[in-house]
Amino acid sequence: MAAEKLTMANALNRALRDAMRADDTVLMFGEDVGPLGGVFRITDGLTAEFGEQRCFDTPLAESGILGMAIGMAMNGMRPVVEMQFDAFAYPAFEQLVSHAAKMRNRTRGRVGVPLVIRVPYAGGIGGVEHHCDSSEAYYAHTPGLHVVAPSDPADAYGLLRKAIESPDPVLFLEPKKLYFSRSEADLTLPVPPIGTAVVRRPGTDATLIAYGPAVPVALEAAEAAAQEGRSLQVVDLRSIVPFDDETVCAAVRSTGRAVVVAEAAGFASVSSEVVARVTERCFHSLHAPIRRVTGFDIPYPPPKLEHVHLPSVDRILDTVDDLQWEDS
Amino acid sequence: MAAEKLTMANALNRALRDAMRADDTVLMFGEDVGPLGGVFRITDGLTAEFGEQRCFDTPLAESGILGMAIGMAMNGMRPVVEMQFDAFAYPAFEQLVSHAAKMRNRTRGRVGVPLVIRVPYAGGIGGVEHHCDSSEAYYAHTPGLHVVAPSDPADAYGLLRKAIESPDPVLFLEPKKLYFSRSEADLTLPVPPIGTAVVRRPGTDATLIAYGPAVPVALEAAEAAAQEGRSLQVVDLRSIVPFDDETVCAAVRSTGRAVVVAEAAGFASVSSEVVARVTERCFHSLHAPIRRVTGFDIPYPPPKLEHVHLPSVDRILDTVDDLQWEDS
Amino acid sequence: MTRDAALLLPSTEPVTLIDPDGNPVHVGQDMPDPQALVHAYAALIAARRFNDQANALVRQGRLAVYPSSHGQEACQVACVQVLDPGDWLFPTYRDSAAIVARGVDPVQALTLLRGDWHSGYDPLATRVAPQATPLATHLLHAVGVAHAARLRGEPTVVMAVCGDGATSEGDFHEALNFAAVFRTPVVFFIQNNEYAISVPLARQTAAPSLAHKGIGYGVPGARVDGNDVAALLSVLGAAVDRARAGDGPQLVEAHTYRVQPHTNADDPGRYRSADEVTPWLARDPITRVETYLRGRGLLDDDTIAGYGVDAEKLAETMRAGLGEDTVADYRDLFAHVYAEPTPQLREQQALVADELSREEAR
Amino acid sequence: MTRDAALLLPSTEPVTLIDPDGNPVHVGQDMPDPQALVHAYAALIAARRFNDQANALVRQGRLAVYPSSHGQEACQVACVQVLDPGDWLFPTYRDSAAIVARGVDPVQALTLLRGDWHSGYDPLATRVAPQATPLATHLLHAVGVAHAARLRGEPTVVMAVCGDGATSEGDFHEALNFAAVFRTPVVFFIQNNEYAISVPLARQTAAPSLAHKGIGYGVPGARVDGNDVAALLSVLGAAVDRARAGDGPQLVEAHTYRVQPHTNADDPGRYRSADEVTPWLARDPITRVETYLRGRGLLDDDTIAGYGVDAEKLAETMRAGLGEDTVADYRDLFAHVYAEPTPQLREQQALVADELSREEAR
Numbered sequence A, B: 001m002a003a004e005k006l007t008m009a010n011a012l013n014r015a016l017r018d019a020m021r022a023d024d025t026v027l028m029f030g031e032d033v034g035p036l037g038g039v040f041r042i043t044d045g046l047t048a049e050f051g052e053q054r055c056f057d058t059p060l061a062e063s064g065i066l067g068m069a070i071g072m073a074m075n076g077m078r079p080v081v082e083m084q085f086d087a088f089a090y091p092a093f094e095q096l097v098s099h100a101a102k103m104r105n106r107t108r109g110r111v112g113v114p115l116v117i118r119v120p121y122a123g124g125i126g127g128v129e130h131h132c133d134s135s136e137a138y139y140a141h142t143p144g145l146h147v148v149a150p151s152d153p154a155d156a157y158g159l160l161r162k163a164i165e166s167p168d169p170v171l172f173l174e175p176k177k178l179y180f181s182r183s184e185a186d187l188t189l190p191v192p193p194i195g196t197a198v199v200r201r202p203g204t205d206a207t208l209i210a211y212g213p214a215v216p217v218a219l220e221a222a223e224a225a226a227q228e229g230r231s232l233q234v235v236d237l238r239s240i241v242p243f244d245d246e247t248v249c250a251a252v253r254s255t256g257r258a259v260v261v262a263e264a265a266g267f268a269s270v271s272s273e274v275v276a277r278v279t280e281r282c283f284h285s286l287h288a289p290i291r292r293v294t295g296f297d298i299p300y301p302p303p304k305l306e307h308v309h310l311p312s313v314d315r316i317l318d319t320v321d322d323l324q325w326e327d328s
Numbered sequence C, D: 001m002t003r004d005a006a007l008l009l010p011s012t013e014p015v016t017l018i019d020p021d022g023n024p025v026h027v028g029q030d031m032p033d034p035q036a037l038v039h040a041y042a043a044l045i046a047a048r049r050f051n052d053q054a055n056a057l058v059r060q061g062r063l064a065v066y067p068s069s070h071g072q073e074a075c076q077v078a079c080v081q082v083l084d085p086g087d088w089l090f091p092t093y094r095d096s097a098a099i100v101a102r103g104v105d106p107v108q109a110l111t112l113l114r115g116d117w118h119s120g121y122d123p124l125a126t127r128v129a130p131q132a133t134p135l136a137t138h139l140l141h142a143v144g145v146a147h148a149a150r151l152r153g154e155p156t157v158v159m160a161v162c163g164d165g166a167t168s169e170g171d172f173h174e175a176l177n178f179a180a181v182f183r184t185p186v187v188f189f190i191q192n193n194e195y196a197i198s199v200p201l202a203r204q205t206a207a208p209s210l211a212h213k214g215i216g217y218g219v220p221g222a223r224v225d226g227n228d229v230a231a232l233l234s235v236l237g238a239a240v241d242r243a244r245a246g247d248g249p250q251l252v253e254a255h256t257y258r259v260q261p262h263t264n265a266d267d268p269g270r271y272r273s274a275d276e277v278t279p280w281l282a283r284d285p286i287t288r289v290e291t292y293l294r295g296r297g298l299l300d301d302d303t304i305a306g307y308g309v310d311a312e313k314l315a316e317t318m319r320a321g322l323g324e325d326t327v328a329d330y331r332d333l334f335a336h337v338y339a340e341p342t343p344q345l346r347e348q349q350a351l352v353a354d355e356l357s358r359e360e361a362r
């Protein structure tokens, strides 16, 4: 099949549909995912095609949604659930941490819970409070979960198919601000497995490490830097857990300088981990400490101030400028 | 008053009693904290002294406990609540992240919620699953919360008094395995404020950075290292948020080598943050990358295997040995 | 408080005092006095105007989003009118009209939905909690506020409002239970408008009614016609009185309907037919009480016109206040995370300040 | 399913079929047939022995902790006896005796409390979920398991057990509501033993009974004497039948009492008097049915002695199985976090392997 132009929302919808066609144990449920098709329309048409039993609305209770999904996964199903917005996944936290993440381990491998938790996440859409949290650190810190975040439509399709096929629970983070950005994609082409990072743009002077909504910003920064004669490599993590140490470290070693870019508050975050583990592994290849451009350690701002908080091209370039070039 | 020998449990009980005597808006509630005095007896005698209205049992619901505490704090009280065990705080996660942590900010500073969430936390006590989680990363990553962890009776007393006086919500992490270890303490002496780390043992070759239950292990390791002729400095963070960059960086710069020791799973954790921020600030003073000795990225083990998981003196010493001494 | 099932169960049908045609219905319940009804009528006119104006401001791009309470105004005004000044209101995102009825400045009441800040008014001064978006979570805060007041011996009652969908959340359960066990003076007021975004009530519960949840906590449940402001004043007023008298929490379910989309961003055509909506338009809360009051000579054209003028003034205030562009100050982002910013926040604020000063210098 | 309040409310008093003196009580309910009662009696003897032996093993340091169901054995055996082999049991930490009654190997059933691993038996093979420690959380899993079975058209019923304290958790609420809305075949079985560790029932709820919570979800509630195995078999059996027939979830509250400490680590003297406990000893679930069966010639000394021998064999198996020291394998820590260990886990396992090999080399 040839490449086509489509949005990440289209690609995710297609992935769900194709997965449900391929395997009738795949189910989709959550709040407003039935007739409405989800507040972002990611589940559009699924109830019509697969019926009320395969794609359905639940009562309004996130712990209930995830708890029921765990039970269904224990009993032969592959549920995909939607948490309507990032911050509305918090009521399900105990089910996530104490059960979804631990079921296989508690039962010494006897009971796996193959389920996918789709979370429309992060900001940049002018949403009011509780609608723009970047909550990946909570999940990434929890052993037993896979955590992935696509940054373009093709990868969104491929990663979601792989997440649904995974025997383990996958936190699938969908950058809301990328839902409706359109790009060329050939959905028939395979994508790298979960656990693999990819170099999205080659470069020789420094490496930008990003994931999810920060990837397009990093690419833009690299483009701007190129204009100024600086060559920035961009790595898209794709998978936060498992983490692809090999690709990331190879990239950082090749440039000797790196900046991690992420929307979440920086303190005790995924970006901290990237700095820590890459530094541990690449210390003697580094010309300067790895820097971070992240959200500040503040609650997500109201719409009129989010631009101050979000990693911007300028802030990335300023940080790259700061990477002690005079020393090298 | 002279120093006396007492346990951390005694010290915490004393702190609660003294705070309740000093300020009658201070209340204590949670599961089994009334007549029983808490499963660890930290609230022993409080109901008897202050009555049912000041120290009381609630229905068994952690979100309810924290949610009610937030309301009481909005209306002039200073509630202290107990989450019976670390993993049983998860049902309260949404109240913690979306409300306790954000109330002051949402209301542009008009409504603060002075409350303390006491969490008996971490392992080393042979507890079954869900009783030994080190959950500080979830809290430390959440802007709006202070996060502290004492490592001895004197500090437990002082920090809890300061936490209760704080105008902001404080996660107060009580290392369960230290509850009943006894040491000399003079509770009348002031302790440094929240936000301050202290050097618990001077040393010149490398710095161990620890907090909570890892501090005594780090001190033991330093003692053992001294026998082998290596001088290890031990920094006790005490306060994870706010973080004392000054003390920690000064310590690391003074030795040029450092190991972070923490019980929690390492990935995207407080220890990652310490490595990241200290490296960022002290890069050119470092002879080797800062290393971590942490719990593995696994669910907390069953009692018979916890010794494999917990940072041990040997593992710390091995890691110190690995700090590229040949290069210096 | 009682554990007697008969006293805890709601009536089989919702209480109505004025029927959709404006005629009084004779039930055991007392009709509120005429002044109260006229006062409520004026508030209804204002609330409707507030909703209409807010919708218009969304279309003009002056508000980011608006979840309208059009058709639910009787609930909005009644739950406020039954309160004393020292009482508290705990509203949701849908209750902006109630907040304004409570006396909060309408522009401040819309700060959240305008995108300026997460909340605009002073909760302590107004005794109105910040609007809650995470569903049912604020019900627990309401219990805490009421419990603190009760410990101090204050006569405060807390009106805690939520929707039908919110009753499915665990926090709803915990709030009712805590309130009941501690005998806390909270009136839990469910505006059952039959929908939670696209999800109809039947997908939310299989119970005879939401008010039937009360008995499971030992809390008396009551059902009331949510488009009948007289019945609402009567039932909510009685609930507030009982709570204040020390009878513990009360649960009131108002049966109403969300005639408009969930918010302006919603597309109800995807999940319900216009035919379902039409009968509800005939049950409009304003015409009903207006017919009743006019029929009894308690309201005339002049008075109505006067309320219209007042409502128009309110709308004018909204247009003026929201027409101005506000200047958002980045320092606010760092100032209120803690009582005192941490050293880390100071550093982060300095970074932004530096960026801005360099931008200006360019 | 019905929304008729009369059909959803529990009886005013718990159903009893055999009174504490062993006499039949004549109510509308059917007495289970003699074989069922004799079977239950044998199971009670085994359950009691299991509890006693487990307590002894704690004292000997062979078990880390034991939350005994002493005095609640009628609940333990009845909730299992009413199930078909294809049904599921969702137990808590207190329900080890029920798990063993279900046929799970007693040593495997104690793996958690022994500290070897988080769970010892195969949940899929035994259709017994791992014992839940976080309260009420497993009730939602029960709903999911039942819902999956129902979607496949299987006749599975799920017995989901919790305590009185657990009913206060939000997950209890969400589980009952989800089950009711989806008409899922789950029997929610509350063992109301009057205490949640030290917290008495009155601090847990102000409701007329816990079974009164059912109506708030449209779920029929029933109350039964939790020390009367005949009544339990009857009430739970009927609930299972209704659930299997497609009538949706059922809620059964058994009134019983925790005569022993919460666990061996507890000190009940701090929160209740011995006087409170004494009357409950007279209501022991075993003597009651024994008197009844003996009185009707359905049980004689020889049979009883035979059950005693069987129970002693069970105890012997426990002593033997738990007397051995097990070797814990550190590789288990890394093997089951995911279906395939991540590269990070492989590294971490290698680190431990290296430590151990160096230790051995010493």
Ligand SMILES: Cc1ncc(C[n+]2csc(CCOP(=O)(O)OP(=O)(O)O)c2C)c(N)n1
Binding pocket: A031, A060, A084, A088, A091, C094, C133, C134, C135, C162, C163, C164, C165, C166, C167, C193, C195, C196, C197, C258, C262
């Ligand atoms: C915890 C949580 N989950 C999900 C949402 C997203 N959400 C916002 S409004 C809404 C529907 C609420 O319905 P209802 O309680 O009936 O109130 P109504 O909007 O009808 O007034 C949903 C699902 C939320 N705000 N909070």
Ligand SMILES: Cc1ncc(C[n+]2csc(CCOP(=O)(O)OP(=O)(O)O)c2C)c(N)n1
Binding pocket: B031, B060, B084, B088, B091, D094, D133, D134, D135, D162, D163, D164, D165, D166, D167, D193, D195, D196, D197, D258, D262
């Ligand atoms: C979510 C959660 N909070 C707290 C606890 C600690 N805890 C263990 S048992 C218990 C009491 C439970 O009482 P109940 O539900 O009545 O069961 P019982 O022990 O009486 O059988 C408590 C508070 C827990 N296990 N899970």
Ligand SMILES: [Mg+2]
Binding pocket: C163, C164, C165, C191, C192, C193, C194, C195, C196, C197
């Ligand atoms: Mg609604």
Ligand SMILES: [Mg+2]
Binding pocket: D163, D164, D165, D191, D192, D193, D194, D195, D196, D197
């Ligand atoms: Mg109990």
